[in-house]
Amino acid sequence: MDKLVIKKSPALSGDVVISGAKNAALPLLMTSLLTDDSCLFRNVPALRDINTTTSLLSELGATVEKHDANSLTICAATLSSVTASYDLVRTMRASILVLGPLLAKQGKANVSLPGGCAIGARPVNLHLEGLTQMGADITVEEGYIRASVNGRLKGAHIFMDMVSVGATENLMMAAALAEGQTVIENAAREPEIVDLADCLNKMGANVTGAGTNTLVIQGVEQLTGVDHKVLPDRIETGTFLVAAAASGGKVRCLNAAPDTLEAVLNKLRQAGADIETGADWITLDMRGKKPKAVKLKTAPHPGFPTDMQAQFVTLNCLAEGTGVITETIFENRFMHVPELQRMGAKIELEGNNAVSPGNSQLKGAPVMATDLRASASLVIAGLVAEGETHVNRIYHLDRGYEAIEEKLSKLGAIIHREKE
Ligand SMILES: CC(=O)N[C@H]1[C@@H](OP(=O)(O)OP(=O)(O)OC[C@H]2O[C@@H](n3ccc(=O)[nH]c3=O)[C@H](O)[C@@H]2O)O[C@H](CO)[C@@H](O)[C@@H]1O
Numbered sequence: 001m002d003k004l005v006i007k008k009s010p011a012l013s014g015d016v017v018i019s020g021a022k023n024a025a026l027p028l029l030m031t032s033l034l035t036d037d038s039c040l041f042r043n044v045p046a047l048r049d050i051n052t053t054t055s056l057l058s059e060l061g062a063t064v065e066k067h068d069a070n071s072l073t074i075c076a077a078t079l080s081s082v083t084a085s086y087d088l089v090r091t092m093r094a095s096i097l098v099l100g101p102l103l104a105k106q107g108k109a110n111v112s113l114p115g116g117c118a119i120g121a122r123p124v125n126l127h128l129e130g131l132t133q134m135g136a137d138i139t140v141e142e143g144y145i146r147a148s149v150n151g152r153l154k155g156a157h158i159f160m161d162m163v164s165v166g167a168t169e170n171l172m173m174a175a176a177l178a179e180g181q182t183v184i185e186n187a188a189r190e191p192e193i194v195d196l197a198d199c200l201n202k203m204g205a206n207v208t209g210a211g212t213n214t215l216v217i218q219g220v221e222q223l224t225g226v227d228h229k230v231l232p233d234r235i236e237t238g239t240f241l242v243a244a245a246a247s248g249g250k251v252r253c254l255n256a257a258p259d260t261l262e263a264v265l266n267k268l269r270q271a272g273a274d275i276e277t278g279a280d281w282i283t284l285d286m287r288g289k290k291p292k293a294v295k296l297k298t299a300p301h302p303g304f305p306t307d308m309q310a311q312f313v314t315l316n317c318l319a320e321g322t323g324v325i326t327e328t329i330f331e332n333r334f335m336h337v338p339e340l341q342r343m344g345a346k347i348e349l350e351g352n353n354a355v356s357p358g359n360s361q362l363k364g365a366p367v368m369a370t371d372l373r374a375s376a377s378l379v380i381a382g383l384v385a386e387g388e389t390h391v392n393r394i395y396h397l398d399r400g401y402e403a404i405e406e407k408l409s410k411l412g413a414i415i416h417r418e419k420e
């Protein structure tokens with residue numbers, strides 16, 4: 001298993017080009033299941049999760065043609081299967097996003113239950129309840145969700161008990177081809193939902209309200225192919241900005257989308273960073289200063305994203321003053337804390353709060369990455385810790401960060417990958 005070896009590095013400095021968003025690209029690639037036409041996707045990040053998605057689509061019988069590292073065409077005109085197997089779903093929970101499209105277009109789908117993961121139980125009840133309301137017949141047996149519908153799915157008025165990004169996406173895709181109107185109340189408002197709605201509308205769907213908590217989808221009989229560019233990754237952007245802030249450096253993120261990151265930029269300003277933004281770039285300048293501790297609570301968009309929580313835990317450890325971070329989305333998303341403590345971080349876990357008195361003097365250590373963003377928090381810690389840090393199990397990082405060690409090296413970080 002590969003690991004990252006990181007040495008205490010100078011303040012990060014320079015430009016970094018942001019990749020397309022993993023969490024936008026995954027549902028976008030699934031939209032290809034809704035049409036017989038070819039779909040071209042550009043600015044697709046080169047990630048393990050994208051490879052898993054193309055393997056899944058190929059297993060269903062779609063053809064996938066890669067043009068270069070970041071663009072590909074998918075054609076799902078003739079599918080040979082409607083089954084997403086456990087082997088693929090267990091490596092990527094977002095595989096559940098084939099459920100809505102397969103059901104809407106093929107009338108049936110068998111998808112392995114994703115099961116829990118390091119950050120929480122992550123049930124899929126909202127996906128299943130919404131599709132059932134749209135007329136699907138769903139049973140769960142032998143670890144598989146078996147769904148079918150007689151004829152077309154029917155539009156429905158769906159009120160989501162909780163805000164769920166994935167369930168909103170699954171239901172939107174299903175509703176695009178359903179008969180009649182679907183209204184999704186208490187829908188997720190994430191930028192990735194807006195990108196998905198834009199793509200579906202280019203394919204001939206009729207989705208309105210994306211970015212608000214009420215989505216209205218007028219079903220159509222068929223959808224066409226599309227040429228779609230994936231929106232920039234706001235979590236990758238935020239991760240580089242926190243790394244720059246932790247190191248006291250100055251970094252400019254290019255190909256970014258500043259308007260998707262307001263909550264994160266606000267907290268970075270509170271931490272003492274000077275931030276400037278343009279249409280597609282963000283500059284963070286820490287002017288060699290130590291960050292100030294922040295207080296924050298994760299929440300659905302436009303609140304502070306849970307996917308940036310771990311990185312800010314590292315920032316608070318290094319900062320001046322007491323910081324408090326409250327996780328409200330996932331019940332077990334502090335797995336990075338014990339690993340950071342092994343590096344000398346002063347953090348107390350009190351329920352769903354990570355409280356840090358600040359001014360931790362981090363020392364390099366071998367640490368274990370437990371999930372994607374936990375891994376990112378350990379990499380940031382490694383950049384500022386005295387000595388050498390070995391981040392093991394970086395297959396998690398490879399799920400969600402394109403060429404992270406190359407991008408960090410260009411900013412002056414002393415980091416390399418060791419193959420084992
Ligand atoms: C591929 C992708 O886009 N992943 C993101 C997506 O995950 P994902 O779509 O899985 O996350 P959700 O928004 O669905 O989860 C939010 C909360 O709702 C709960 N829930 C969800 C569905 C359901 O049927 N029942 C239920 O109880 C979850 O356990 C969690 O506590 O949004 C999360 C929250 O912003 C991010 O951390 C993930 O990076």
Ligand SMILES: C=C(OP(=O)(O)O)C(=O)O
Nearest residue numbers: 023093094307372373400
């Ligand atoms: C939790 C994440 O992803 P996933 O939903 O794919 O596990 C993430 O991107 O931080």
